[in-house]
Each structure stands twice: as C-alpha cells, then as structure tokens.
Amino acid sequence: MDKITFIGGGNMASAIIGGLISSGWTPSRITVVDPNADQRDRLASEHGVHTTDDVASAAAADIIVLAVKPQVIAAVAKQINADLSGKLILSIAAGVTIATLESLFGPVAIARTMPNTPALLGLGATGLHLNERASEAQHLAAKGIIEAFGICVTVEREDLLDAVTAVSGSSPAYYFLMIEEMIRSGTALGLTPEDARALTLQTALGAAAMATKGDAPEDLRARVTSPNGTTHAAIVSMQENGFGDVIAKAMTACRDRAVELGKA
Numbered sequence: 001m002d003k004i005t006f007i008g009g010g011n012m013a014s015a016i017i018g019g020l021i022s023s024g025w026t027p028s029r030i031t032v033v034d035p036n037a038d039q040r041d042r043l044a045s046e047h048g049v050h051t052t053d054d055v056a057s058a059a060a061a062d063i064i065v066l067a068v069k070p071q072v073i074a075a076v077a078k079q080i081n082a083d084l085s086g087k088l089i090l091s092i093a094a095g096v097t098i099a100t101l102e103s104l105f106g107p108v109a110i111a112r113t114m115p116n117t118p119a120l121l122g123l124g125a126t127g128l129h130l131n132e133r134a135s136e137a138q139h140l141a142a143k144g145i146i147e148a149f150g151i152c153v154t155v156e157r158e159d160l161l162d163a164v165t166a167v168s169g170s171s172p173a174y175y176f177l178m179i180e181e182m183i184r185s186g187t188a189l190g191l192t193p194e195d196a197r198a199l200t201l202q203t204a205l206g207a208a209a210m211a212t213k214g215d216a217p218e219d220l221r222a223r224v225t226s227p228n229g230t231t232h233a234a235i236v237s238m239q240e241n242g243f244g245d246v247i248a249k250a251m252t253a254c255r256d257r258a259v260e261l262g263k264a
C-alpha cells in the first residue's frame, strides 16, 4: 500500500486529503509536512493524519505531493536532498514546469497537475501530465488521487496544462465575476440585494446541473429562448456586445500568462 506525504498542509492539501479519506485511504498512510503548528493541529484533528515539520522525512513516502506555493518549492527540494528514484512527485503548484521539478528533484517520476478551487467541495476539475519516467502504475495512482476530489483529464503535452489553466484552473473566477455582475444588475433593476443574490445563485447551480446531464449547451439555451422573447433580447445584446470575443480574449490572456509564469 502506497504511503503519501503532503508538503504543505494548506487549503488544497486539506481538500485532497479529505477526498482521499472519503475514497477509502486510511489516515495512517498519509503524512503532512508543514512548518505551521496551527495547520498541523488542524489536519491532525480533522483527518487523523500524521503531521510533522520535518521536510526531509518526505523522502520515505512512495508519493510526495507538492502542495506549497510555487516560490517555496526550491527550498523544499534542498531540504529533502535525497535520492527519490522509484517515487512519484505530484505537483499542484501553478506554473512550475516538469523541467524545473526535474532540475530540483533529480531523475524522478513527476505528475504535474493544474487543479481548481472547487476541489475544496470535491468538485475539482484537474488537468494532469506526467513525465516519461512515470510508469503506467504511477499514472493510475496520480489519477486515483485526483479523482478523490473531482475529475481528472490527462493531457498529452505539458504545454496543454496552460490551456487547462484557462479552461478550468482560473475559470471559477470567471463564473464568480458573472455572478457578481448579475447580482449588481438585478439590484439596479429594483430587487433587494438578498433576492438578487438568491435568484442568481440558484440559477447558476441549476444551469450548471442541467448542462452536466448530457444535452448540448446550445440546445439547452434554445429551450429557454422563445422566438423574439425576453431571452432572445438578452442573448442578442450579449452577442452584439462581443460576449464570445470577451471570453476568447480573456482565456487567451490567461493561457499567455500561464506560459510566461512557466518561464519565470
């Protein structure tokens, strides 16, 4: 049975550990390394996992999850300073490339991922790419871990993780912005902020649930849109104001920034 050590016990680690335990991992297989005693106490009491502040101890695990901020990873590699051959490193750090991880940790199997924050609710959408040193068993292990907190899409080239960042890594923020603007406009149209918020949120939830049932989004949209009715007026206004272009430009800007951060 694989043992897993998380380096960094913050929000994302906590979400992943919660998912692993719900999907059948026993807490005794899970260790969390974090210098912050409050984080360690929280994880030990919430999940019953082993915790430590000794980064070097991570070398004993079969799978090491890098769940620290990107700028901390070089220091972590120095502290581990051990031969990790045969182990799998799974990184959730945004923008840290496989080449950088190989230069820091040596010739080891690496699974680079791009998760998103709905992972906190078990509703994550995560892109995955592994280096050539990773075996099929390690690919399956990485997939199993990711599927404990949502869906996993394996992409065939590492650079496609930058597109994943645009489609799912950053995109919860696009939906939140849409929700903010709808609440603001609903309030401007006379509803109380509470009513505008309740109606907007329930509609976002309902629309997302409908869109996951299999019908194409354009068909679902057509069913709401009566000929020359109210929805038609809204959609025409959005299209005339370049809605598609706004989304395409935003996603391209996101992808380009991910490429830039990967080179930094």
Ligand SMILES: NC(=O)C1=CN([C@@H]2O[C@H](COP(=O)(O)OP(=O)(O)OC[C@H]3O[C@@H](n4cnc5c(N)ncnc54)[C@H](O)[C@@H]3O)[C@@H](O)[C@H]2O)C=CC1
Pocket: 007, 008, 009, 010, 011, 012, 013, 033, 034, 035, 036, 039, 055, 067, 068, 069, 070, 072, 075, 076, 092, 093, 094, 114, 115, 116, 117, 169, 170
């Ligand atoms: N695609 C996305 O939306 C998201 C991606 N991420 C990625 O996940 C990673 C973790 O993010 P969060 O959990 O939100 O961060 P966080 O700030 O909640 O947790 C980081 C943890 O690392 C600990 N830490 C700091 N230095 C350490 C060291 N030397 N050794 C061990 N632990 C150390 C901190 O005490 C803290 O508990 C980041 O690299 C981020 O890029 C996180 C959230 C969402």
Ligand SMILES: O=C(O)[C@@H]1CCC=N1
Pocket: 094, 165, 169, 170
């Ligand atoms: O905004 C960012 O840079 C990170 C990466 C994806 C989501 N948050």
